[in-house]
Amino acid sequence: GAVVSQHPSRVICKSGTSVKIECRSLDFQATTMFWYRQFPKQSLMLMATSNEGSKATYEQGVEKDKFLINHASLTLSTLTVTSAHPEDSSFYICSARGRLAGGPTDTQYFGPGTRLTVL
């Protein structure tokens, strides 16, 4: 079964509105969570990394005021796309690093992704 969940799986919004995406680690505590963006037929681009209770570390070129990350607990991280515009339309994937009981150590598990469409 899934070890990382994302909600919503798909969202359509109007330009100028804000959208929040939740990422939860199931059955394990995530020491670190990551947010990626993926354009059609392209690889994953890391946007930011966060530890619980700490400010997120953003990759170069990613606007921290536009993509707000809150890592509220060891099992929950949220990404808020503020004042969304059509160019923000993309597939957003979160990932959590931790150890699942009986699983390999130090592995990153990925959520199913959220398809954001900004009209």
Added chain:
Amino acid sequence: AQSVAQPEDQVNVAEGNPLTVKCTYSVSGNPYLFWYVQYPNRGLQFLLKYITGDNLVKGSYGFEAEFNKSQTSFHLKKPSALVSDSALYFCAVRDPSSGGYNKLIFGAGTRLAVHP
């Protein structure tokens, strides 16, 4: 700087034949290497990883990968391909000596198409 190369955009193979998806890497230290698979409109699923030990790593769904330090490669293999293996495959590397959050660096991805 860390980098990963997947030289093939697409690999085509007939069902029942062996498959190989290539990956080469560049890191300054000893690499942690990973393979993930992505089905349409889904997140990534972990297949296998190499950290240390035996160079041949066995993973999920019958896949395996061989770490070759001299060639800096970590090719993904399966002895007999299934149509259901058709998906997008990503190789990733992490350099644990790089400090910080040891982020994964992904290759561009290789689309595997298995034909009946």
